[in-house]
Amino acid sequence: MRKLLTGNEAIARGAWEAGVVVCTAYPGTPSTEITENAAKYIEMYAEWSPNEKVALEVGLGASIGGGRALVAMKHVGVNVAADPLFTLAYTGINAGLVLVSADDPGMHSSQNEQDNRHFGRAAKIPVLEPSNSQEAKDFTKLAFELSENFDTPVMLRITTRVAHSQSLVELWPRQEVPLKKYEKNTQKYVMMPAFARSRHIVVESRLEKLKEYAETTSLNRIEWNHTKIGVITNGVTYQYVKEILPDASILKLGMTFPLPRKLITDFSKKVDMLYVIEELEPFIEEHIRSWGIETHGKDLFPVAGELLPGIIAEKMGALPHPRNVLSPAADTLTNIPLRPPVMCPGCPHRGLFYILNKLKVTVTGDIGCYTLGAQIPLNAMDTTICMGASIGTAIGMEKARGKEFARNLVAVIGDSTFIHSGITGLIDVVYNKATTTTIILDNRTTAMTGHQDNPVTGFTVKGVATKEINLLLLAKAVGVERVVEIDPFDLNKLEQVIKEELAAEEPSVIITKRKCALIEKNKQTTPCIVSEEVCTGCLRCMKLGCPCIIKKNKKVRIDTAQCVGCSLCVNVCTNAAIRKVGGTNV
């Protein structure tokens, strides 16, 4: 039976067919749906871990314990999990362990576009790269075999286009894999220096064996055609190349670390012109050049951004189809207003950023929907680096510029991000005597990635009720004495509380608690409207950056189809020109 699956659904299916028993992850686009789908199979345990490091540690525990484990994360998540990863490469595994790294070329939803094949090389573990959903499933299964045959964790590297594109996949039943025997083996699993030294030797000899495997595995294959042009390629780029250069010979690399030197050398000798066409870094290209083989690659193709089919066609001088012809008036097509993402109507974050903008404070930000607070007109964020960075950044600013600077400085961080890696920053605030004001935006979900549960929501990825972490008690427990919880829609109180906590020369935490507007989406709501005769056109309400409030004839009007009646605009209007439908002007 063939079914249309995304790459992510196919990986979850592949894990299930491969007899996996434990799946762990921290949500992150474009990897999230792997674990959401894995959680649907009753035979597999699945969890949202607090962060990627814990996810990999749980996965390696399952593996050493004898059960196959799949661990999934976005590319930057591997940075967080790098610590266990590099040493897991030394210990090796017991039952198979596969780490999915979902890279995001083009940064559709990411803060950088690092190429995680470098991680495979640095940790000396094999890297497999599927090019469509069928391969995503097949390579997942093969990765488990490879993992067990070579006693190594295996990285399955996908990109956004593989993760989120759907193609047809042949489905197979699950193969139950009995738990491997667990035996205590300190020399293998306790990485104190003496044992680790001997394991490093094992890693190097394993890498040599993997290089031999790379020469003969079906993961790497040559599709011979005309020998005028030879292309070495990987991942989804292979699919583009196949379509754009139907006459070229292609060496498709399904395993991009370690590389098959002999196979590549032989291929290069048999073609007139060699091209390496790979997205992001010149990873394959640099290997090949180091062997003294001349090739085209990044002399033609950009390192930055998605390597889309149009770029390949243009650089290869192959425009197989007539290009779209637009008339001279087509310059009207170049200045089209952008449509950046915005906070949703009714978003609980909007009020907070309105106040932060009004108070003109410096804001160290973090990763989540609230990063949109950086955009006009809210314009209330100074830094966003990585998960959990807001608090540490605020401490550093204070230590460099003094306590006075901290009187006008806040760190903002979401509930899931705080649990992920903000808590350690908060401990630093207390321990090292900073006076940081931290605002935890608690919207009861991991919203940005599509509403996953997390330790504060009270539910697991399987939808099972669990203990709910209490952020207020947690902040108090690490030693913050000033902790206050507030509804972010109560603008007056919020402004007053922020002023008070900024003034206090000691650590403080403000928890703004209100459910994400999208969770509440199906609730019956009454929209707001503007009385045109009362509106003075002061445009104060437009500073909220609400997509429902639209300027019209020097006054404003509200798009009642979109408005969910959060009433923030009613609160900020000093002329009482806005009211709920059916309500009266106050």
Place this chain on the structure above:
Amino acid sequence: MSETKNILIVGVGGQGTILASRILSVVLQKIGLDVKVSEIHGMAQRGGSVVTQVRYGQEVASPIIPEGQADIILAFEKLEALRWLPYLKENGTILINDQRIDPMPIIIGTAVYPDALAIVRNQRENAIIVDALKIAQNAGNSKAVNVVLLGFLSRHLNIQQNLWLEAIGETVPAKFLEANLKAFAAAMS
């Protein structure tokens, strides 16, 4: 061997483009063709510009439609129709829902909403404009705009109607099925 056909579905986050593309891909599978669908999740869902690329034929390699290669563009919003117009084939069809959703630069006055329909028509005389909201409302369900547009799309694809109805039945939750079938039928009449 049939050539690969390309359909681009564009709109604004929250408009229901994803469901429309899901129904379309179910229909195409029923014909027994190779299908590839590519969509971008993430930030786009927060009121940003969303695009789904659907490709089908005997064998489809790339999940991405190259510029100038879309046989049909189904635009849920006028500005998005304009944005993606360069993707349309010279003799391609563009179907535009006559709806305007202002993006933030226009809301706050740093940009002006262009006369999208006029510009598109200037480039493509055969552009088809429909008021899907009105049709959906007349059919008794203002939320079924996406299915109405799918109905219009189906008029340009040579696919048996019963396959569309089956696909809607398999994709839409049971309690909304009747309203959606009504909306689809309204687009066909």
